[in-house]
Amino acid sequence: MPDNDSGIRTIGVIGAGVMGSEVAQVFAQSGFDVVLVDVTDQALDRARQTIERNLRFQRMLGAQRGLAAPPTVDRAAVLARIRFTTRLADAADADFVVENVTEDWNLKRPVFEELDEVCKPDVVFAVNTSCIPITRVGGVTNRPSKIIGAHFMNPVSLKPMVEVIRGFHTSDETVQTMLDLLAAIGKEGVVVADSPGFVSNRVLMLTVNEAAYLVHERVADATEVDRIFKGCFGHTMGPLETADLIGLDTILLSIEGLYQAFGDSKYRPCPLLKQLVDAGLHGRKSGRGFHVYQ
Helix, strand or coil, X not given: CCCCCCCCCEEXXXXXXXXXXXXXXXXHHCCCEEEXXXXXXXXXXXXXXXHHHHHHHHHHHHHHCCCCCCCCCCHHHHHHCEXXXXXXXXXXXXXXXXECCCCCHHHHXXXXXXXXXXXXXXXXXXXXXXXXXXXXXXXXXXXXXXXXXXXXXXXXXXXXXXXXXXXXXXXXXXXXXXXXHHHHCCCEEEEEECCCXXXXXXXXXXXXXXXXXXXXXXXXXXXXXXHXXXXXXXXXXXXXXXXXXXXXXHHHHHHHHHHHHHCCHHXXXXXXXXXXXXXXXXXXXXXXXXXXXC
């Protein structure tokens, strides 16, 4: 059983992409039952394979990235706690929901409207987003006080901290529920106010975009840019390696969201970044982005 006194036993995880799969895995590893929802069986099959691979190699990956990996786990037991489904209505069983849909408001909005209908009225919805305002999400539900941002970082299983975002209507009780739940999976939450990009992405996306401009303008290639950040500043990964890990399509959506929100030219997306996304070169998940992967 999970180590928490909140009565939360089942976590609904909406979206089974890279982030959703990792979120589901971490909660299942911590003893929670998980309902993992996506729109196709193919997406769920990929998620299952991703989780199996992560469980097999997470200790090695943690060592490679200089991060503390969790102890060895029973892979079969973890997978047995995850229910894979294409029916959003199955989230009705959840005591808490973490949404991980693509950073596109036109996709996220109908998901929250349906979740609001099928979930119990006291269930908190955590929005795993890097740029979409939490207050906007609350405005399309009948539970704005129970909407909160939970910006998990990739890889979720190896990152000890989560950026927690309080929307305009988010209650103190909801914030504490989120912090307690994160503690139950061994993570610390840092609470910030609702603003486009919050803290992490408002800084990170500018860095990634500017690094992309350096490659675009042929000041340096991607390898040289990343080497400078690792060698000079001690970063485990350079900004363009980080972009490839997150996914260049997600990076572009986040930068475009910041550009739209602030109307400031400093957020204008780099043409090279847009070209790579248009070409389907989205980073690690596609085998090539700013770097090439096996």
